[in-house]
Amino acid sequence: MRELAGAYAARVPSLDVHGLIEGLEGVQLQFAPMGARDGAYDPEHHVILINSQTRPERQRFTLAHEISHALLLGDDDLLSDLHDSFEGERLEQVIETLCNVGAAAILMPDPVIADMLERFGPTGRALAELSRRADVSASTALYALAERTPGAVLYAVCARARLTGDEEGAGAAPVLTVRVSGGSAGVKYALRPGTPIPPEHPVNAAFESNLPVVEASYVPFRSGRKMPADVDAFPVRGRVMVSFGLTARGGG
Known part of the structure; x- marks a missing residue:
């Protein structure tokens, strides 16, 4: 196909x-x-x-x-x-x-995705640029980019949402949460939609400052597990495009 x-x-x-x-x-x-x-x-x-x-x-x-x-x-x-x-x-x-x-x-033909990876690497900016250049939704770009990304990289699109139900802090002010997530072939897990981003996490720093943030940090799983990862967070129009590079220390 x-x-x-x-x-x-x-x-x-x-x-x-x-x-x-x-x-x-x-x-x-x-x-x-x-x-x-x-x-x-x-x-x-x-x-x-x-x-x-x-x-x-x-x-x-x-x-x-x-x-x-x-x-x-x-x-x-x-x-x-x-x-x-x-x-x-x-x-x-x-x-x-x-x-x-x-x-x-x-x-998003292969040459376009290859160009994004060559210019920006497997980063949040590559995800943002692919979505813009191909004029597709961030989620569509995410899955296409993840499929072509070598190594173990987890991508996510984050935006503010109000927590509901049994979630901690439900009913409070909106918090930054995961909207969609997906990993490269070497990654067998993802962040569940609705997963909150901790206030101290670099993804939140990128959102609040509206500036890119690249920092050694962790993947914030809903369970509380903190998997070490190299975080690249790129804010764009009220959302943050994120890549989590899972190095050997991160279990990739």
């Missing part, structure tokens, strides 16, 4: 909404209100529908996702393998996952 999507991205004139569709001959792009749905591909009528009421960033990812559906349906070998291996609801889940993989590969 990644190879199909990468080849598609290489032959379209641009990666904006109108340039993306030009690689599918005879397929029309239409925008319309779609309620809770982001988009759909109608192979019978050769139309991709995009919800006109979603954010432009979301529309672009949805278009790349629906293009991936078209690419998958056009590859008889891949489609046959999927139907031989899965069926029913599980088949639909796998197809949706593959189309998300394809969308990421279209919007």
